[in-house]
Amino acid sequence: MNGAESLVRTLLACGVDTVFANPGTSEMHFVAALDRFPALRCVPALAEGVVGGAADGYARMAGRPAATLLHCGPGLMNALANLHNARRARVPVLNLVGDQATHHRPLDAPLTADTEALARTVSAWVRTSAAAHAVGADAAAAVAAARDAPGAVATLILPSDCCWDEGGVVGTPRAHAPPAPVPDERVQSVARLFERGERMLLLVGGSALAKGLGAAARLGRMPQCRLLAPMSNARVARGRGQAAIDRVPYSVDAALKQLAGVQHVVLVESQPPVTFFAYPGKPGRQLPPGVQVHVLAQPDEDGADALRRLEREVELRADEADDPEANAPARGPVTPEALARSLAALLPEQAVVVDEGVSVGRAMYSALAHAAPHDWLQLTGGAIGDGLPLATGAALGAPGRRVVGLQADGSALYTLQALWTQAREQLDVTTVIFSNRRYAILQGELAAVGAQAGPAAKAMFELQRPDLDWPKLAAGFGVEAARADSMERFNDLFAHANARRGPFLIEAVL
Ligand SMILES: Cc1ncc(C[n+]2csc(CCOP(=O)(O)OP(=O)(O)O)c2C)c(N)n1
Numbered sequence: 001m002n003g004a005e006s007l008v009r010t011l012l013a014c015g016v017d018t019v020f021a022n023p024g025t026s027e028m029h030f031v032a033a034l035d036r037f038p039a040l041r042c043v044p045a046l047a048e049g050v051v052g053g054a055a056d057g058y059a060r061m062a063g064r065p066a067a068t069l070l071h072c073g074p075g076l077m078n079a080l081a082n083l084h085n086a087r088r089a090r091v092p093v094l095n096l097v098g099d100q101a102t103h104h105r106p107l108d109a110p111l112t113a114d115t116e117a118l119a120r121t122v123s124a125w126v127r128t129s130a131a132a133h134a135v136g137a138d139a140a141a142a143v144a145a146a147r148d149a150p151g152a153v154a155t156l157i158l159p160s161d162c163c164w165d166e167g168g169v170v171g172t173p174r175a176h177a178p179p180a181p182v183p184d185e186r187v188q189s190v191a192r193l194f195e196r197g198e199r200m201l202l203l204v205g206g207s208a209l210a211k212g213l214g215a216a217a218r219l220g221r222m223p224q225c226r227l228l229a230p231m232s233n234a235r236v237a238r239g240r241g242q243a244a245i246d247r248v249p250y251s252v253d254a255a256l257k258q259l260a261g262v263q264h265v266v267l268v269e270s271q272p273p274v275t276f277f278a279y280p281g282k283p284g285r286q287l288p289p290g291v292q293v294h295v296l297a298q299p300d301e302d303g304a305d306a307l308r309r310l311e312r313e314v315e316l317r318a319d320e321a322d323d324p325e326a327n328a329p330a331r332g333p334v335t336p337e338a339l340a341r342s343l344a345a346l347l348p349e350q351a352v353v354v355d356e357g358v359s360v361g362r363a364m365y366s367a368l369a370h371a372a373p374h375d376w377l378q379l380t381g382g383a384i385g386d387g388l389p390l391a392t393g394a395a396l397g398a399p400g401r402r403v404v405g406l407q408a409d410g411s412a413l414y415t416l417q418a419l420w421t422q423a424r425e426q427l428d429v430t431t432v433i434f435s436n437r438r439y440a441i442l443q444g445e446l447a448a449v450g451a452q453a454g455p456a457a458k459a460m461f462e463l464q465r466p467d468l469d470w471p472k473l474a475a476g477f478g479v480e481a482a483r484a485d486s487m488e489r490f491n492d493l494f495a496h497a498n499a500r501r502g503p504f505l506i507e508a509v510l
């Protein structure tokens with residue numbers, strides 16, 4: 001058995017059966033092993049940004065890691081932005097990077113780079129295998145490191161001689177650390193805060209959001225308490241039957257207004273909220289000055305369990321909330337509000353919504369709070385170009401569920417190659433392109449940072465001259481597509497897309 005075969009056998013033994021790959025010469029022995037192991041699903045991607053984002057989307061839905069397969073330092077560089085998003089999502093990713101053979105590295109051949117240094121920027125764990133016999137044990141350690149609560153990117157670098165040399169040994173799966181229970185004293189001290197009747201904010205993130213709110217929602221309905229989620233979240237369980245939860249707004253003014261008067265913040269798998277950027281003369285922290293911050297659960301602790309225990313300690317005085325009546329789909333011109341209304345009415349049951357809707361997408365989150373039950377996946381690290389890859393990985397991580405991508409046009413163009421993977425694997429993904437033909441958010445940011453902008457500066461944010469032809473772009477990658485310039489047409493296309501198998505793209509012209 002060579003090192004590559006010991007790697008494949010170890011992955012399968014550790015429950016890793018999906019690989020997103022863009023390989024090169026140094027990964028050939030791994031590729032060659034695929035024919036002997038049909039249980040390993042290897043999904044090709046045409047750009048490494050797709051690999052990183054798809055591994056993230058897969059992990060968010062499957063709850064366990066996929067592997068990536070990347071080529072040397074430069075292949076990893078291309079994947080880093082979306083691996084950064086995965087790091088911020090705190091999901092498990094087994095990041096495999098093939099590299100120069102051990103004895104070839106000193107020759108400084110063209111693709112030689114400081115692969116470990118690059119990997120460290122996104123990884124909680126980095127190791128370079130030293131020899132074929134070590135590869136299996138290294139891979140088992142990497143999977144456990146990726147899965148330690150709450151989840152992280154673990155990078156294993158594989159010099160090509162370690163893969164082709166004989167002497168491979170299959171690694172034994174290792175236990176990983178589950179979320180730690182929150183100590184009783186902490187639950188009780190937060191319970192005492194609730195009893196003081198002062199104005200509180202319960203800020204719930206991480207796995208507590210992904211599992212459904214239950215206790216948090218009931219606590220959040222107490223008269224003195226507000227319930228919010230952070231601005232960006234890996235996964236939120238929502239829709240009919242689930243309590244709605246708003247997010248801390250993007251704008252600093254809106255956030256300060258919303259949180260004015262709050263005296264205590266209780267963090268559950270979350271951090272004190274800050275603005276995306278600094279703006280001249282404005283605060284970077286979104287909490288009002290003087291607020292007291294308390295931690296109920298850290299990100300590696302079991303926040304959902306802590307909330308249930310907190311609920312038992314506190315004497316609840318809250319009513320059950322009802323789901324409001326559903327609205328009919330919108331008609332007439334395509335606007336963000338009309339799209340939100342139609343999506344709320346027509347979202348398929350158990351959809352996985354992937355939100356990289358940027359400025360148009362802002363109208364969607366609250367509008368879909370009482371749509372059919374669904375999971376909501378967001379861009380977590382602010383690095384745009386994640387939406388199409390996330391949707392691709394989510395479809396593989398949640399087979400049988402429709403993925404609905406709410407996708408800003410400019411952001412989609414960073415990693416458009418994901419469409420080809422969706423077509424090749426016949427993934428059930430409906431992509432809705434919010435085609436405003438500009439970088440709309442940056443037009444607002446220009447004013448927000450106080451920059452003086454003339455026509456040349458403003459033209460930087462227009463995606464026109466030439467216009468992008470979305471149905472043709474999608475068709476070029478093998479994905480069927482159509483354009484909607486009225487809500488009637490959008491409603492028909494959206495229903496049609498969700499009723500068929502395989503991917504479909506709708507350009508919603510705003
Ligand atoms: C990797 C990365 N590059 C660049 C940016 C800066 N940026 C933020 S939003 C944006 C444009 C977004 O345009 P679009 O996706 O069309 O959304 P819209 O603003 O039109 O809603 C850019 C370039 C970023 N956030 N991340």
Ligand SMILES: [Mg+2]
Nearest residue numbers: 409410438439
């Ligand atoms: Mg746009």
